[in-house]
């Protein structure tokens with residue numbers, strides 16, 4: 001693992017924002033993907049934000065592409081945490097190949113500037129990257145990035161395989177075995193206003209499908225693929 005080559009800034013820790021989840025807001029339409037009834041952290045992904053993320057990672061399905069997820073980390077009226085992803089910032093300056101993705105210092109500086117230019121409560125809530133043709137998982141190197149730079153309890157990761165068209169969400173689930181991120185059994189996609197027919201029918205923007213992980217993955221030790229990307 002070439003950890004010394006990974007240069008990221010430190011994500012500022014802010015307390016959760018008091019907010020009503022999208023599935024309890026009358027102005028929002030929500031479609032559930034996978035199993036959202038479990039004990040995991042509720043994750044709400046904006047349909048428009050997902051579509052832009054999908055366009056980015058599918059713009060070159062041969063190499064790894066990535067960036068950071070933007071949104072808010074919240075708690076509801078009862079103090080229950082949840083996460084909202086409203087958009088993403090694509091890494092414009094990065095080193096990648098068919099088997100690796102690395103943020104650079106310049107990329108991180110640009111994220112900071114772009115985030116400051118956005119209105120509203122926006123913060124970096126995690127990161128995303130693609131695994132062209134390798135499936136949805138977090139490699140040892142991916143877990144290294146998560147643990148060192150996105151280590152907040154509510155930080156998430158999204159992995160997309162643009163060749164098999166699968167998208168997975170990873171979150172910290174307390175299982176007493178590991179603090180590594182595990183595949184979330186489900187997530188909610190939301191839009192302000194009325195859901196389109198595509199959103200209602202598919203849940204995720206075409207051609208993506210939700211990757212729920214192997215049965216019991218939420219409470220199993222992380223799988224070791226042997227890959228170091």
Ligand SMILES: [Zn+2]
Pocket residue numbers: 129130131137138139142229
């Ligand atoms: Zn990876």
